[in-house]
Amino acid sequence: MTESSSDKLIEALRKAVSRTSMLAEGNDPELDSVVRQIRQVITKGANAQEIQDVLNDAEPLLIKSDEAQINRAKQVRSTLQELIGLLENQDNKRVPQNEMKQLEAQIRLHWQTSSQWPFLLRSFFSLAEKTLNGTPSSQSKNSFFKRIFNRDLESKSHKNDQEIMMQISHTLAGLMNNLSLPSHYDEDILDLKKALLGNDNIQQLPGLLDEVINLIMIAIGKTQESLANYLNQLNKQLASINESISSSYHSQKTLSESREGFNSKLQRQVTDTSQAIQGANDLESLKALINDRLSTISSTMTEYKTQMVEQEKHATQSITLLKNKVTRMEKDTVSLRSLLQEKLAQAMTDSLTDLPNRTAYQDAILPLCKIMQKTQKSVCLAVCDIDHFKKVNDTWGHLAGDKVLRLVPKQIRTVLAKEDLIFRYGGEEFVVAFPNTTLAQAVKRAEDIRLAVAKTPFNMQGEPVSISISIGIAELQVQENPESLFARADKQLYLAKEAGRNRVMANK
Numbered sequence: 001m002t003e004s005s006s007d008k009l010i011e012a013l014r015k016a017v018s019r020t021s022m023l024a025e026g027n028d029p030e031l032d033s034v035v036r037q038i039r040q041v042i043t044k045g046a047n048a049q050e051i052q053d054v055l056n057d058a059e060p061l062l063i064k065s066d067e068a069q070i071n072r073a074k075q076v077r078s079t080l081q082e083l084i085g086l087l088e089n090q091d092n093k094r095v096p097q098n099e100m101k102q103l104e105a106q107i108r109l110h111w112q113t114s115s116q117w118p119f120l121l122r123s124f125f126s127l128a129e130k131t132l133n134g135t136p137s138s139q140s141k142n143s144f145f146k147r148i149f150n151r152d153l154e155s156k157s158h159k160n161d162q163e164i165m166m167q168i169s170h171t172l173a174g175l176m177n178n179l180s181l182p183s184h185y186d187e188d189i190l191d192l193k194k195a196l197l198g199n200d201n202i203q204q205l206p207g208l209l210d211e212v213i214n215l216i217m218i219a220i221g222k223t224q225e226s227l228a229n230y231l232n233q234l235n236k237q238l239a240s241i242n243e244s245i246s247s248s249y250h251s252q253k254t255l256s257e258s259r260e261g262f263n264s265k266l267q268r269q270v271t272d273t274s275q276a277i278q279g280a281n282d283l284e285s286l287k288a289l290i291n292d293r294l295s296t297i298s299s300t301m302t303e304y305k306t307q308m309v310e311q312e313k314h315a316t317q318s319i320t321l322l323k324n325k326v327t328r329m330e331k332d333t334v335s336l337r338s339l340l341q342e343k344l345a346q347a348m349t350d351s352l353t354d355l356p357n358r359t360a361y362q363d364a365i366l367p368l369c370k371i372m373q374k375t376q377k378s379v380c381l382a383v384c385d386i387d388h389f390k391k392v393n394d395t396w397g398h399l400a401g402d403k404v405l406r407l408v409p410k411q412i413r414t415v416l417a418k419e420d421l422i423f424r425y426g427g428e429e430f431v432v433a434f435p436n437t438t439l440a441q442a443v444k445r446a447e448d449i450r451l452a453v454a455k456t457p458f459n460m461q462g463e464p465v466s467i468s469i470s471i472g473i474a475e476l477q478v479q480e481n482p483e484s485l486f487a488r489a490d491k492q493l494y495l496a497k498e499a500g501r502n503r504v505m506a507n508k
């Protein structure tokens, strides 16, 4: 392999790696087939030109895929802007200006980063909740008071809320059209769109929004998973390139040794012939001629040998160069993979509390339940919810609310065992899984959690404030699925709230 063709190959492989993030989309069948072709040519050890050719074929498709990604991001941005516009256009509602500005700034910063879309949507929903639950704008204060005393107007306002909800639901349904998900999610998307379009109930919106966010998470996760797979494959290919270079290096060395032997043998023969001819006295002129020829052959041979040595030196240098480049490329791949892992971890972590989030819970709970059922061990789930949390936000502000959300899980952790798992499930709700724990033990542990939170004074603007949590618990049954386990624990949480809060209730 010459220096320039090895350079070309390395360049082609580099291009393949950098383009992979887009190739990993896996939505366009035409593009998928080109990706397969690229993988095949690399695996079969094709030369630089062949790799260059398939990459050239892929170029227009890659540009198309790139554009589709940008268009999706633009659609998400305009959906979010449209949603904010909807809130602003409600004449008897006041959108909290600070939060709205913050959200708009976040949108400006992150609209192109798909992993941020769920967070932007969540922030929007919190803004919508605050707007709809909050005080009416000053120009409509009159109608607010009238609402309290006038049923007719109250029902009008309720209708107005419903209209906003319907508009928000419609806008979210529009967003679903732009998610790139494998076809087996078509039915889920269709169901969710139907539910969104038929929804006029504010109570259902958080659940539906969660489902939208889940699907976005899946769309992002899928991309990362394909990218990780491809990088693994690429790593194997790089290892095989390295191996073949090493073996070609060894065979070159052997070749050069055997040529060396051939040279000296030939040299010996030439000397022998020369001596033999010198022994024949009677043919002087012939001797001179043959001697002359032999010396020409000898010098040609020496020259050839010098050339060979020079060429081998060159080849060895270019192989060393190539090996260094491959090593560098391997390092690039490793850092790309760790970047990818970091991104995956980010998508699984709640940024406020640093706890594993709901996506992480959904990833972890099924395998946990399966292993516990297989080994016939008991596992319990506790759903914990901060009591009257809305009041904390309303009284002390959103930042104080965030502080409570960070401190409560810290208190919970103080009583958890090493193998217990805690997640921020959403809002002010945390889920704890107790592996290898019976219901009676879990109830005891939950009681300790409740007490640990209740006895902690939370400092709010210099004042100690008590916070309590309610907990619902259920134990996994034989052949029960995680959804049903969660539903039973959540039902107990509801009962604990109904019974006065700050208590633990278990499904016995």
Ligand SMILES: Nc1nc2c(ncn2[C@@H]2O[C@H](COP(=O)(O)OP(=O)(O)OP(=O)(O)O)[C@@H](O)[C@H]2O)c(=O)[nH]1
Residues within 6 Å of the ligand: 126, 129, 352, 385, 386, 387, 388, 389, 390, 391, 393, 397, 398, 399, 400, 401, 402, 405, 426, 427, 428, 497, 501
């Ligand atoms: N500060 C802050 N508030 C949040 C966050 N996520 C959700 N919330 C708020 O949590 C509150 C939850 O209120 P509700 O569901 O009405 O429940 P609650 O007031 O805790 O009442 P109960 O659960 O019935 O005891 C809402 O006001 C949300 O805006 C967050 O990340 N930070």
